[in-house]
Every structure is written in structure tokens, then in C-alpha cells.
Amino acid sequence: MSKKAYLLFIFFFSLNLIQAQTKVGGVVNDNSGKTVPFANVVFANSSSGTTTNEDGEFYLQDEGSFDTIVISFIGYKTLKVPLQASVNLNMEITLEEEAASLDEVVIYRGKTSKKNNPAIDILKKVWENRRKNGMRAFEQYSYKEYEKLEFDINTIDSTLIESRIFNGMEFIFDYADTNRVTGKTYLPMFINESVTNVYGDNQLKEEKEVLIGNKNSGFSQNRNLIDYVKDIYDDYDIYKNYIKFFDKSFVSPISTTGIDTYNYVLSDSAYIDNKWCYNIVYYPRRENELTFKGDFWVNDTTWAVKNINLETTKDVNINWIKQVYIEQDFEVLNDSVFLITRDFFMADFGLNKKKTSRGVYAKRTLLYDEYKFNNERPASFYQQPVYDPQSVAYNRSEEFWTENRMEKLNEDEEGIYIMLDSLTKTKAFNRLYDIATIAQSGYVEFDGWDYGPVYSTLGFNDVEGVRTRFGGRTYFGQNDPWRIEAYGAYGFKDNKFKYGVSGKVLLDPKSRLILSGGNRRDVEQLGTSLTNSTDVLGRSLASSSLLNVGDNDKLSSINLSVFSVQLEPFKNFTVRVGANYRELKPASPEFSLDYYVDKDRSIVDSEINQTELSTILTWTPGRKTSGYGVERNVVNEEDFPTLFLNYSLGVKDVFNSDFNYKKLQFFYNQPLLVGGLGRSNISVEAGKTFGAVPLGLLSVVPGNQTYFALYNTFPTLDFYEFVTDSYSAIHIDHNFNGRLFSRIPLLRELNLRELVGFRAVYGDISEESKNIDASGLPLIAPDSDPFYEYSVGIGNIFKVMRFDVHFRGNYFDNPDARSLAFTIDFGFHF
Template sequence: MNTLPTLTFPAWMLWVLGFLLSVPLHGQVSIQEVSGQITDQKTGQAIPFASVGVLGKPSGTVANEEGRYQLRSHQPLDSLLISAVGYQTTRVAVTGASLSVALLPATATLSEVVIRAGENPAFRILKEVHARRTTNDFRQLSGYTYEAYSQLSVGITQMDERFQQLKPVRTILQAVPKESRENLPVFASETVSRVYARRHPQLSKEEILKTNISSVGITDDSFIAMFTGAGFNTINFYENEVSLFRKAFVSPLASHGRQAYTYFLADTTQIEGRTCYTLEFDPKQEHDLVFRGRLFIDTLTYALAGIDARLGAEANINFIKGIDLSITYELSPAQVWIPSLTQLTIQASEVVKHTFGARVEYATSLHHFTAEEPRNVRFFSTNVELAADRQQASDAFWQEHRERMPSQELEKSRHLIDTVRNVPLVKKATQAAELVLNGGYLPVVKGLETGSVFSAWAYNRVEGHRLRWGLQTNASFSKTWQLSAYAAYGTRDQVWKRGGEIRFIPKRAPLTLVTLRHTYDLEQVGLRLDESGDDPFLKITNRFSRFRQAYYWGETVLAGQQDLGPNFTQTVGIRQQSLAFLFPIWLPASETGVATLTNLWTRELFIETRYAPGRLPNRRVNNRKVRQRPAETAPIVTLRYQYGTTYEPSGASSSYPSTTYHKWQLQLDHAVLWGLGGRTNYTVRAGYTPSTLPYPLLTVHQGNPTPFYNRSAFNLMQYAEFVSDRYVSLAVEHKFEGLFTNRIPLIRYWGWRNFITGKVLYGQLSAANQRLLIQPEGKPGIESLQSLPYVELGYGFENVFRIARIEALHRLTYRDHPNAQRFAIKVSFPLGL
């Protein structure tokens, strides 16, 4: 049931006063009314749906199908602006209650517009916008550059009364002025940057020239590159989808926008001295990923001159109460429209009940925009460059740039942040937050951290109680060298495990990385923990596995990585590994006999090429993940080749003779956006090993018999159930983003979103490798896929309790295998909105 919000006394008084002032009192202000007809000056025919605006006021009306209009106003009407598609905008003085206007056809080269009775006039304008989008959008230039000034502030808002009464919170609130407690700032920054871009291929580069940051907790100023001149200026309403927070919102200018929005031509208004149509748009289904707001379309060029868009709390996005986005465009000397001012406000709700919300305010202004010849592709080899003197700027420098912004509250926020940051309790809370964000590592001294507390203990049947601890450096130690090491011990196997890594970054333009790594740890055939993707939850929980086919794995790697241009990354390296099996692997020793393989040693040379067009910069350039992120919908192609040999170290023996081998692997990752239909992610993998090898050196397809979903694995396959030396697989996931669940009241209230998944695997094993698969009689073992592919399908809901994903899975083939899981329900905890 809808209820009115509880109003405090001042708010109640304002509400009553506003209501009384809005009631028209007799004799207070007279209503002026003007009516008439809009016609063509040459033909005398009526002009349907002409816009009638009040000069200097954001109000007006639209003529009907016969060109007749009626305008009523509580304010005096001096002059009107009359405009229509294909006609010159005309200003006329109001001389009486009846005013008919004849318009001259526009002399500009506007295309012919056919007006049909009953057609929404907004549709005609949208068609003209679509026809001219390539002319008006600055991103269509072959090359351009601009300077940007950006502000970002984050504040704590809407503190619950019970939360404010907590002693630690009272301590913080007592340290700041009372008027600032409604929006308590915790982060404020400003940045000046220069952005370069080219069209073919689509590349961009940003130079962070100056930064000025005040924060409670964040000390790495490279973080600010996420919110600079190139950040939110990638928002393009001319595209069908607008990407925010990895969500694809339907643009009100989308070619299929009529499916998502209702449009209304409200009036005309003046923006920067230009007459613009005002088109209001409302979502047909407010729970979808859509906006509500107004478009301002220039009447002469049909360019997007401005937009006010809002996303309400009804949208199915976690922790977001509202998003307000306002962009003002201006015509540049290059005759394209640029976003001269972008303002974004995000109101976040409570993550934990009865605590507080947050408010994020971002603004950026563009100036010195210049169209230029496309710069050489090599110029864009680095996407973000941080100037060495970026933190050196005078107060006068910043004050000059702040005057370009409509709000001058940034300096006030800085002083409040300094006050809050010095409260002892805040320092402790900051340390706790850094512990979580830093993966469980604790600071020891400047530049050195120890941990992780999240992986300090585990238990499995091989190791018993596993105890692990490590050290790593951070950016304070060096921005060129990254060092890490760990040691682990099992109380049952009483074996010490270890690992260490040295990373050297000799240069960042182009990005070059040299890595030396050594590892000795417990692994399981069919589940390499270092191949669990970027999911830290899986890496921790898999240490609790049963390790049925365990082995001690040693690896030493020396590799070099370099960007070969803006889209390619090349990696070359050598690797030596050892495998000591804790379970029997049988090999044919003669025509009738068998031998047991207990150890394997290999040396490899590997080459990997990664193609990721349109990739985005890894904005935190000092993060341990140096590789850059791909663009959200860009295909990523990875090709890897390995040449290796098996060998016997001095003083050791193996049941398998020395041999050479080759391996090829190909992977394609891609995402497709379908507007209201949702989002499809798919991955294609293929591999070929034309050599004869024991099956642990072939492709043992990754299974996952645990109750936790693993995106990289076949989730109804057992560990080491299938092996191939040639294979191709397809994994598809489609997220409907609430397309169906938003229309079911109870499910919509819960915020659940449904999805479907499917995985298919074709694989073969050569006759030579098939002969090496020997299992003791009566015991199930690893097998090769036959002519029938392995198939599993799934469906389920994500965003359960805002954090969980629950999926039901069906195995459609090889259902009669021993211990086969035909059906399972699995859970995971992906992070996201």
C-alpha cells in the first residue's frame, strides 16, 4: 500500500506553503489566453503539430492536426516563438487574444518531411535526429582532442536515527558542523586532463595533467582516472544502448526506442541562444533499464542539444535509489556537437538496514575542442598517462577551473573531509575497509603487506589443516617492481608448499612486463586453482575440496609481456614443471604388462597473442593486474601455442620416455547487448594436441562437483571425467535483465532476474592417446568423449537477496556414467548491481 512520507515540521510547513501558493486566488493574477492557427505562408495550408513557445520561458504548447493552438498563461505573454519541422522559426509579438501565424519554409537543406494525421509529432523529430546523427555526433570525426575539467565528490547521506545514536558515529558527527551532517563528504577530487581520440580504428588516450584529491581512506590518486574527462563522456545517447555500471540502458534515441518509451512533444525552449524542441519521454515499464526525462533537439540541425534523464528507485538495480544525468551540448567550431557540461548524481540506498546511504556527484566540462587529423595508432599504445607533476598546482589554478562549474561546494567539502579523516575512529574504519578491498592483506611497514587472512586456513583430506601466510609489496614500495611470496603447510601430509613472484615493469609506453614465478603446491587433475578465473571465492572454497586425484605441482616460469599497439598483447615465456602424483596412473609397459607413472617433468616454450579491440584502460595502473580490461562488448581473441618436452632430471626416473609435443589453444569471448531483451555472453574454446602424451598433459576438461557454481567449468561434470587432445566448446549465458521478472509483481518486488545457460563440448582422443588410458578393472576412470557431445543446460535467478545467484542445471548426455550428476542446484555470489 502506498503511504505518504513522514514530514518533519519544516518540510511540512514548506509543503503547505507551496500548496497555498499554487492555488490560483481570484483577482490575484489574470489568466492570459492566446489562440490561433499556424499556416504555410506560400500555400496557406495548415501546419499540423507546430510548436508554440513563450519567448524566454520554458513553456508552450503544440498545435493540433489542423494547425490550431490554444495557450493559457498566468504570466503576461509578450512574444511567442513558432517553429515546425521544415519551416523557419518565427518570433511574433502578442497583440491580442487571437494570433494566427504564417511560416516561411526553411531555406536550409532540410529533407522533406511527410506529416500524416494522427502521427505523434515527436516521432517525426526523432526520425530527423536519426538521419543526422552521423553529422552531429563529435565521435564521428576522424580525429579530435579536447581538455576536460572534472569534479567528483562522495558523501554519506540519510543516516538512520538509530545509527546516529551509536557512540562512534556521534563522535564523528560532533566533529563537523550541524548543517553538514545531511551530506557528510568522504571523498572529493578534481582533475584536469587532455583526451585524444580517433575514429578508425576507434582509439582514445587520456593524459592526466593535474589531480587534487581529498579522501577518507583512498590514497592512490591513480584511482581518480576512473572519473576524468574520458570517463563519462563515453556516454553516447545516439547509440541504442547507454552503458552505466556494466548495465545496458535503452537510449531514448534508440532506433527501437518506441518499444521502451512513450514520447511527447512538449514545447520549445532556448538553450544557449538556440531554439530547441523539448521531447519528454517516459518508460512504458518503469522497472526496466530505462530513463525518464526530456530531450532538447535543435530545431535547425536536429542535433541533441541537451538531455535531462533520471533513473528512479523502481529500476531493478541494487542499492540505487536514483540517478540524475544532465548533459548540455554546444556546437563546436568543427560543426559537431560536444558535451560541454555533464552532471551526474547517484543516490545510493542502505547496503545494511538502519545505517546510511550515499550520494555521488560527478561533473565535467569540456573546452578547447579541436578536430584534427587522426594521430598515429602507436600514439594510443597507452590509454592513460599520469603526468609526473600532476599533484603540483596552485590554488589559483584550481579556482580558475572551478568557476566553470555551476556548483562551488568542492572547497567546502575538502575542509570537512580533513576534519572527518582525523577522527581516530574513522582511521580504524578506514583500515578495516582497506583490508577487505586489498584481498585480506594487512600493512606491515610502508610498501609491504602481509596476508591474506581469507586464505590463512583451509581443510582437505590430503593436507588436513592447511595453514598459509604471505607477503607482498604495493605501490609505495615501487611502481616498477612488484614482489610477492607465500608459504603453506599441511598438518596431515606434513609437506611445505611455497610460491613467489617477481614482476618488473620497465616501461608503460608501450606497457612491458617481465615476470619470474615459482610455485610448489597441491593441485588436482581437472582443477587447477590458478585457472579458477578472477573469482576469489572459488579459489578459497576449492582448497576445501576432497582432492581425489591429487598431485604436487611445481612450476617455474619466466615470461615477458608487451603491448604491440592498442589492440594486441604479446606474451612469450619458458616454463618448467614437475608433477608428483598421489594416485596411480597406469601405462602400457609391454604387450601384456603395465607400469605405474608416479612423476612427470616437462619444459615448455609458450607464445600467446591476445586481440582485444576497443579495450578500456586498467585505470588503476599500479594494481597487480597489469593487463588492460576489454571494452564491454568487444570480442577478445586469445591464441596460445606451446612447444614442450618431457624429460628425466638427473638422478630421477620416469615410466614415460622423453618426447616432444605441441599444443594449440584458441579462445573467443564476446558479449552482445539486446536492449530490452537483455545481454548474451558467450565463450568459444578450441584446442589441438597432435602429440602422444599421458592424459595429465592433455586437456582434462574442468568439472565442478561442488555446490558452488563455477563459470569456467562444466558444473555437472566430475573432476577428471573427460580428456581430449582435440576439442571445441561453447558456453552461452543470456541474462534477461528483468524482461520477464519485472512483470511478475512478487518477483519484481524481490528484485530477482532470470537467466538461462548452456554448455556444449565436442572432444576426441587419438588412438595413440587412447591406448594410454588404462584403468584397474572394475574402477571408473577418465574417458574420452565419443561421437556424442557433452551438454548441460541451466536456468535460474540472480540477485537473490541482492547477492546470490541460484541455478538449476540438467545434464543431457552421458547420464549413465558412474557418479554422474544428472541434476543439481548450485549457488554463487557474484558482485554487481
């Protein structure tokens, strides 16, 4: 289960409430009985409104008291409908068609024209003036931001209330209410508030956030949970071509690419805050694409957006999300500048998109105030501190929140804190919380230590047969200054016991000076990664390869001891200096690591003893972490680049070490959102070993003889098919996110994703290394031409599986060369 999927499970057990005064809902039809999609529905004499969905349905809620709603759409007579009560649901409304509406407006229905369309003429003026609006108009800026995050269980009914899972927690249903966007009954579960000062410099292209207050209901000690909640949301800008969230790029209706994606209709014009504005309704031209529907108001002099509503359509190709709804409001700073003042985001999570299915609302409200401009600060001001515990921010008084909230909590929202604190004291809730924690972390929590990872308890490989593993770690809290981990394993085929133990301690939080060390004796599949890892408790592929292609007996026994010193001189840049000692030998009689120890090639040794010194530099710009202990949790996984440089020095005769050599390795990984074309991941690896070394110390091009996808491996290669001491490799994978399939009738209904990939490696092996090899394996390097393979695949099968077919591009004459390979992978992806 992914971390964000874990959150959805956890959030089924918390709460929130917004008291509404007027609620309306129903369907809008025309004279012939057909539904009218994208019609405007507003409370009379207010700016509170919505649009009907693709089926003509609507729901509207407001805390004020209203007695009339107004329904309008181009091509129909505007209709005012009196309300009989404060709650009016299941309304059936019929609009009458008319020949024309506003004199200056050309009437459009269905697909609108891109020519002679006044809505598009207005949109072009927005494009021309967008860089003059907002904070882009100033060299520097700062403002205060108030954020409120809420999670709710939705579609509350008697079945859920009477469920045994809530035994002992029945009191929480007193807090149920109706969502103002969808009309569903919901139960508030979680609320988190934060106040942040934001500073930016448009010339330096730098921005800095300083958290000054944070408060949440029921989970104040779980920083991981809070940070995961915050990371569900991404920052977005409606003026850019794409609005990015949930790892997807939605076409913005304000963007220059919007006219090829949306239909636009000039619907209305009116004064808003003493500014004359035009209202434009927009909706998608095609189904199953990453698009919105809604409307926006544009000022007629600055051509800036005054407010906008964005709502995903029901057929949008995104998993686990039934609907996303966004509102943004902007305020006039002067005659030429608009600034955002409010941003509301709501996602309706669910296992499917049926209207009656239960799910979770994730809501974020952002309010902005105290804008200041052109206050220049030095570049050093924007450098993020390595050590930033912010303990004061998480312990603010009620007086602080009364003063700094930009939107006062209503009575029901304030009651959430009391209810959640009570809920977390119930045994029933804590049982559910513990189960979800195990699913996310893989560890069973006890007092001061955790058992796990539970997913590694059972395994299988050709040498050990069935393998059992039991382990654990010390854990007193997320910010522990030290940690010890250990495990023991036993193979029922080789009847041998294996183990691993490691420890690390944080000596200086400000520079993140960490000492670490450990020892592991286990069975391992060497050559599964070009970039070496000295993680003493690294997961062994040998213990998890349940299904293999052909024989997989090239396993090694390793005795690895490691010691290192690590520090972080500036944020997200780490320097690690370490030493390791390895004893390597074959784990099965069918495999050999033999090498000659004399120039005459008459004496053979089958065990490698090697001492190695290493200096590793790692830079991860944009990485976000949680906590400040010896281990930090990465919040935004797969959202930042990684650069890795390793210089290793093999030292002979130290602890009976066998070889002198130098090794240089470089690794670069870059995830990319390619606009509306989907998401790519590109990685580049290069390395060279200076000096003659045996097979166990060479760089093996990582093959994959399993049926499961393994990161940066070559699925059509067998283990040890290519061996090098100098190499360069590239891996490119791209997911089109259904952009092509969405244009094919019938196929678009399956919401599948198109996948393509390309991988190549070029390498060589020196004659000196070949001459000392006595393993009997053919030492082949891709030196005549780069080896390459390509793949095509289908993702999002049953929403959790991908299937790829891999094709070898060359080197078909290698022994037992496979021209074709198949892999599958499982995971939760939006």
C-alpha cells in the same frame, strides 16, 4: 566484497558543499486529491526546473534567489505559486484541470498514442537529423574536458552525527548541506578534478585522451581508489538506442526504440539562447524496466536536443541504486551543429530504496570547451603508449587549476580539500580506511609488506582435511618495480607442510619487460580449466572445495618451478616466453596417474617429471589499468575481450623430463551488452596436443563437483569424466536483467533476473596416449557427439545470490553420469 562496493564503504568518510539560495519541495495533486506525476516545476523566469516523480513529489534547488515557482502539465491550468521564504519545503499544491492547453497540442494523460502525436512527430525529425549534429559532422575533432567527481553521504540526521563511529571526526558535519535534486541532507566526502585533452578521428574511428591535470581530496596516493571512482561512470550518448551504465542498458528516450517504451507529451515551446525550441515530457509505459522519466528541449530548425533531463523511476530493476539523475546541455556552434557543453550525472547508492534510508551520492560533472575540427593527424598519433606514468599531471600547481577549471569551485568546495586533508590525519578515520582496504584487497597492510590474502587462511579438501594458509607480499606502493610473494600451508589430515614463493621485477617500464619466477609445492585439483596456467601461486581449487558432489579424491601433489620473460610491445598486447618444470604424483592412494614407460607395457611409473617451454600471446583490447609498476590493477574488469594463444613444447631428458610433445591452445572471451535484452558472456576454447602423453598431461574437460559456480566448467560432469588431447569448447551465459519478470505482476516486485546458459565441448584422445595410460581410469572423450549441457537460473536473490539448474544433454551412459546439477553463486551486482 566487490571493488565498487568497497568504494561505497570508503566514501562514507569524506566531504563537499554547495551553497543554495532557494529551495522548494512538496507534492502536486489534482482537484480530486490524486497526485500528478511528471508535472513540470520551474523557478519563474528561469530554466531551472524539475518534474514530479511517480508520487507527485518534487524537490528543486538553485543558487539564485527566486520568489515564485511555476507548475504545469498538459491537461491542467498552469499555476504560479509565490514563495514565502528562501526555503519552502513540504508544500502541497493543487492543479485545476482544463479542457485543452496549447492549440497545436493534443492532450494526453496516461498512455499516449503513437499516432497523431506532435511530440512523436518532433522526435522523428530528431532521428532524421541526428547524424548531422555534434562531432559526427566533422572528420576530426578535439576538445578540452574538465571533470569533477564528488561523493557524499546522504540523509544526514542526529542518529548518524551521534554515532560512535565518528568519534574524533565530529568536525566534518559542519560541511553538511542539501542536495539540489533530491532535497536530502548530505555530507561531502570526496572530490576529484581532472583536465583532459581529447582527440578523435571519425574516419579512423579512433579517439585518444591525454590527461594534463588531476587533483583530489585526501587520497592522492591511492591511485586504485581514484581509478575505481572514475570507472563507476560510463560514457553514454543520448542519441544511441541504449544509454549504458552500471552494467545495464537503459532505453534512451531520444532513440528509435523509445516510442515502444515511453509516453511522449508536447508540453511547451519557447526561445532558448535565441533559438525556438519545443519541450517534450516523457515517462515509461511500463513498470520495472530500465527506463527514465524527464523532459528535453529540441530546436525547431536543426532538430537537435538543446538540453535533456533523465531520471530513473523508483521501480527500476537495478541493485544498490535508489535513483540516477542526468542533465545534458548543448550549445549552438552554427545553424546546423549542436555540441555538448555540460554533462551532470548523479547516482544515489543505498542498501534499499526506502526514502529514509542512508546512502551515498556519486556525482560527476563534465564541462567541454576549446572545440577544434578537421585537424587531421596520422593513425600513429592515436596509439596509446604502454608506459604513461603522468606524474606531472598529478602534481599541478594552484595556478594551473585556476587557469584550467571551466567551472570555478565555490567556497565550500574549496574547503573540502582542507577538510579531507585534516580528516585523513585522524586516527579514527584511518582505522576505518584500513578496514575497508582489507575488505577490498584481502591484505592487511604493514610497513613494506602485506599479510594475506586473508580469505585463503582456512580451507578443506579430502586429502588435507582442514588446511591453514599464511602468506604475504612486499608492498611499498602501487608502482613498485619489484614484488615478492610467499605462503606456507599445513594440512591436519595428511600432516604435511606446503609452500609457494614467487618474485617478479620490472626491468624496463617503456616496454614493460618483466622477469618472473618461483616454486610451489602443494596439493592441486588438476583439470579445472582447459586453458593451462603457469601462475606459480595460482589458487588451488583443492584448498577451497568445502562441499562436493560424490567422492573428490582425484587430487595431485605438484612441485612446480617457473621462469618467464614478458613484455608489452604495444598497449594491451603481451608476449610471454617461459619455461616450467613439474613433478606430478597422486596425492591420495585412491587416485592414480600411472603410465607405461616401455613399448611392452610392462614397466609402470606413477610420477611425471616434465620440462616445458611456452610462448604465450595475450591481447586485451579496451582494457584499462592503474599504475605503471611491476603489477598493475585492472580497472574495468569484465568490460573487454580477451584473446589468448599458447604454444608449448615438452622437452624430454632435460632435468629428467619424461615426454616430448607440442601443445597449441587458443582462448577467446567476449562480454556483450545486448541492448535491452541484457548481458551475455561468450567464450571459446580450442587446443591440441601433438604426441603421446599420460593422464597428468592430457587436457581434462573441467567438471565441477562442487555446489558453487566455477568459471568455464561443466557442472554436470565429474572431475576426469572426459579426457582429451584435442578439444574445442564454447560457453554462453546470458542475463536478461529482469526484462521478462518485469512484465509479470507480483513477480516484478522481487526484481529477480532471468539466467540461461549453454555449454558444449567436442574432443578426441589419440590411441598413442591411451596405450601408455596405466591409471585404471576410463579415458573417455566426447568424440562421437559434442557433449552439451544447458541451464536456467534466477539471479538477484536477496540482491546477492544466483541459483542455477544445469541439465546434461547427452552421454547419460557414462559411469555415474549426473543428469542434473545445482550451483549457487554470491556477489554484488548492479
